Amino acid sequence: MSSFPLVERDEASAAFYDAAARGELLMQRGPSGAVLPPEARTDPDSGSADLEPVVVSGEGTLVSWVVVHQAPLPALAEAVPYVSAVVELAEGPWLMVRLLADDPAGLRAGAQVRARFVPSGSEEEPGEVLPVFEPV
């Protein structure tokens, strides 16, 4: 089992994982111009459900983080301890992400972070490439 359990795409997520494989972070943009997380269904500023894909910088800041010691799911049993975080992208949206931090005790709110891309699954059974974050 991997630190990053194997992920399979579906039709709705294909563009997101294709972008990740290219080293790009794909979000959505609504008619108001607001950049929204991939799971958003509505642009809250306009009420519109008409969202288009947009590649963002992958730069952001740390809002909050947790060092997880008790795995919440069997699939994450090999991953503990790990850091889960909320990051605020430069374009505005907040994402719940895995944060690869060598020194969790040194983390502070507001710290600069950036996206990097890691494979899920294992060498024998590779899955989709996943965006994760790391301190700059």
Next chain:
Amino acid sequence: MTGTGLNSAIAGLGLTEMGKVYGRSSTSLAAEAVRLAVADAGLGLGDLDGLLVSAGVKQDVNVNLAAVLGLHDLAVLNQVNAYGATAGVMVAQAAQAIAAGAATTVACVFADTPLKPKQSAGAAWGSGAKRPGAPRNLRGMAGWSVNSGATNPNILYALCARRHMERYGTTSEQLAEIAVAQRAWAVHNPLAQMREPLTVADHQASRWIADPLHLLDCCLVSNGAVAVVVTAADRAASLAQPPVHVWGYGQAHAPRRMHAGSDWGLVTPAGRSGPAAMRMAGIGVDDVDVAELYDCYTYTVLVTLEDYGFCAKGEGGAFVSDGRLAPGGKLACNTGGGQLSSYYMWGFTPLSEAVIQARGDGGVRQAPRNDVVLVSGNGGILEHHSTLVLSPHERGPHERTAA
């Protein structure tokens, strides 16, 4: 308003055995709690014309409970779900149905059986109680979400607590004060699952679940059921128990906004629900004698105290320190031990203890004053909130009794 039929009161309370209660379904426990609450009020099941049902983690009790109880002629029947805020929402709905003349006597019941023999409390949550043992779906965007690792309430509440710590300097030792105070109350609660006294050092030494939350920052998981019977205040006065009058209620919902500027985790909908309920009751926060606050985590208590106005935003850590919430402290809070130490029945934990305190039935743990009892419910990840203001006195121009 005094004495009009428009006001409601809680006339009956029923609690089943709670904790590691195995071999019984949620429905069976729910039925027992309703029978106990009705009998406590001095009524019969046939006196009920309303039933509101709340399911917990397992989501396996519903409106079919009416048939199980032989209730074939109801005016009001519904399943209510606002997660941990449900209990307060149910009592408000019952009070509104009574005020509108839609029903006269409404039972509100919660039941849950997430615990199984030889399974840890964490596993009862983490495996997804709906489909135990089934592998988690790692397809599509859900696969990325699972890989974030932030997939259960422990971790999500820990993210909120960390945010508060970073913004305001709140410490784990301050959260420990809440756990220690509540355990000191639980020592005197025969219904409590955890009755051994705790110290701050015990809290600090308890294992990390999701740093900054230790094991002793987290609620229990319990099997059991609780019910209350709500009826018109003037009718309640002639029943078996001293009425617990419903002076005010409020609810507010703020599904989290994941965007720059969001105050998720720092400010909760308690900030709207609490003042609304207190305004309706004609009281201010300084009038509160007993606060029964939803405590899925120690942090939930701290942030609710701030949002209700017991202290300024960011000062919750200092407020809960020096034993303020413990027996003999300045604010009687979670006097049964709460969900951290007594039993985990969602909003029916604070509600049941509020009824006990308002009746003066707390025994050794009875708060010195009980004229105004505040009850909170919190659901989602600090996203849903309900508030009740209860009192042993009829609603109306209030004069406080002498201390």
